[in-house]
Amino acid sequence: MDAKTTLVLLYQDGTQNPHADCSVLELVRGPESRSFSENAPLAILRPDIGLHILYDAYRLGMYRQGLDTFDEVLEELSFEALYRNELLLKDDRGNEADPGSLWKLRSGTLILVGDDAHLTIDFANAEPLFNRIA
Incomplete structure (x- = not known):
């Protein structure tokens, strides 16, 4: 409500x-x-x-x-926290997230915000690559 x-x-x-x-x-x-x-x-x-x-x-x-x-x-x-990645990130399909891209954390998964490519990362395995902003 x-x-x-x-x-x-x-x-x-x-x-x-x-x-x-x-x-x-x-x-x-x-x-x-x-x-x-x-x-x-x-x-x-x-x-x-x-x-x-x-x-x-x-x-x-x-x-x-x-x-x-x-x-x-x-x-x-809705999200639990917001992060930005420090480095260029690439997945095995060739999708990329430039440094400073915005990610939202939901249920232990980081989800790239506002991009055509749907990138997700398990937060537990990638925490050192990200800075929390909210």
Whole structure:
């Protein structure tokens, strides 16, 4: 359920902007959420329950328009932590992730964010190659 609470917008540069008594829907309807600057939102955090939602403008726009439910948003965008890889990574199919690529951690698996190639890595085997950012 998308309840009103304190939400925090986490930006690319690490700054955080708290929003009291706000739902995710209200937050993504606000003008601040539509910034296309280099310091665009990276995630929406709900500290009271440890919920983290990747800030995907397209998927959140679908929710804003009523085309996705909050449960669908959570299924697609929730994560436990965000990481960036330090080195170029390649899989056995030739897919690559450039250094500094964004990855979300879910259930012990790192998933490459925002790329056409679907890359996943077992976090336990690759932790030293990544830096946690959220």
